[in-house]
Amino acid sequence: MHDFSPDALRVAMLARVVFPLHGFGGIERHVFHLTTHLARLGVRITLYVQTPHGHTLDLDDDPARPINPYADVLPGIERVMTLRYDYTSPALRPNSIAGRQINYPWYSWRLGRIAAAAARRGAYDVVHAQGLCAFGYGWIRVRDPLLRRVPFIANPHGLEEYRTPDWRKWLAYAPFRALYSYGTRCADRAIATDACTQDDLPRYLGVDPAKVVVIPSAIDADECLAPVNDATRAALRQRFRLDEEDLTILSVGRLERNKGYHILIDALTRLRERLPSRWRWLLVGEGKERRALERQAQRAGIIHHVTFVGRLSDAELHNLYEEVDLVVHPTLYEGSSLVTLEAMIHRRPIVASVAGGIPDKVFNGRNGYLARPGDADDLASRIRLALEQRDRWATWGAESVRLVRETFDWPVVARRTKQEYEVMVGGRGERREARGEGHEARGERGEARGARGPTMA
Structure with missing residues (x-):
């Protein structure tokens, strides 16, 4: 006490x-x-x-x-x-x-x-x-x-x-x-x-x-970073075979309709020709929309690029952030969006919706891009823009860390x-x-x- x-x-x-x-x-x-x-x-x-x-x-x-x-x-x-x-x-x-x-x-x-x-x-x-x-x-x-x-x-x-x-x-x-x-x-x-x-x-x-x-x-920035270690990162790379991929995209949240994952499937389908042949979308979370999303990805012909991870422990999730290339949060409506802050403290570039408090955290060309909620074409365009600026991702990551440490x-x-x-x-x-x-x-x-x-x- x-x-x-x-x-x-x-x-x-x-x-x-x-x-x-x-x-x-x-x-x-x-x-x-x-x-x-x-x-x-x-x-x-x-x-x-x-x-x-x-x-x-x-x-x-x-x-x-x-x-x-x-x-x-x-x-x-x-x-x-x-x-x-x-x-x-x-x-x-x-x-x-x-x-x-x-x-x-x-x-x-x-x-x-x-x-x-x-x-x-x-x-x-x-x-x-x-x-x-x-x-x-x-x-x-x-x-x-x-x-x-x-x-x-x-x-x-x-x-x-x-x-x-x-x-x-x-x-x-x-x-x-x-x-x-x-x-x-x-x-x-x-x-x-x-x-x-x-x-x-x-x-x-x-x-x-x-x-x-x-x-x-x-978020508690130090708490998010504390569990990160080489052994857990290596285990996750092996578990999801990430060393075999040229691009890994991560989304985190409940598998509910309002999270917009069906919009992201449409956007990734539109981007297929512009993505490397070896790409992976990891979707972390559980919810009633999983079967519908699996069926949609199957019909779109991208199911072999999608991994439904289910629930991870905090330690596993924070280590996984360190292993992915891009975080996409396609939510239709949102509160403050702690997922966005977690991605930021791990220096990941972000593509997210203009929803809730996200525009206070993600700024076009500074640490990611914002897309119109529910618009698959706009989301695809913003993902493409982020991928074309891969050489700036380190600068984006530093900006994200500054924003979190000073404000969030x-x-x-x-x-x-x-x-x-x-x-x-x-x-x-x-x-x-x-x-x-x-x-x-x-x-x-x-x-x-x-x-x-x-x-x-």
């Missing part, structure tokens, strides 16, 4: 999932890196997440007691509070669209009530909500003048529910959009994860533009987040009063401090 300063900021982080307790996705990793890097900066974090599968913790919500039973995998976090998420029957997947519509609003509401009880006791200087977790706390806060004294910041993330072109998903996501929009509007600050997407929060969620702050999503590395982003907290809190004197050290605050909160909050299971 860290030895925190008496004046350390105290932050309640409201989330549903965190790596590695709940998987390996982008949100899970975002919460993990944000909280652990903030802890390294001396911020006292109380993390609220769903109870991990197979765990039956019953934690007492007493802010005076530092409890982190997961300190071995969540280092530096002062307290981890867990709350049941799945209230559906075994016949309904908890994170299916229908399952989420039952589970997530109830989880967010219960989470909000518990966090609000602690905030009323003066436990936190800032409340920070991830995604839909802003809804429950936000609803309670706008009706409680005491809670409105505690700064509240929300991060709605990639806004997939607003961007999907599938009308069936659009209708199914309607409840989520309402809750996302309401919860985010309740906050004092709303985080846009890229400068090029900051107007999306007023456009989609109705957030006051004056409340929007840009704090990028990030977690130590940088955590410092930016902490600075925003400090601006919201408004100075050390106000923070002491909010903690109950002023006479008026002691009078308001003395009785509340004597009561224990609800138990979290």
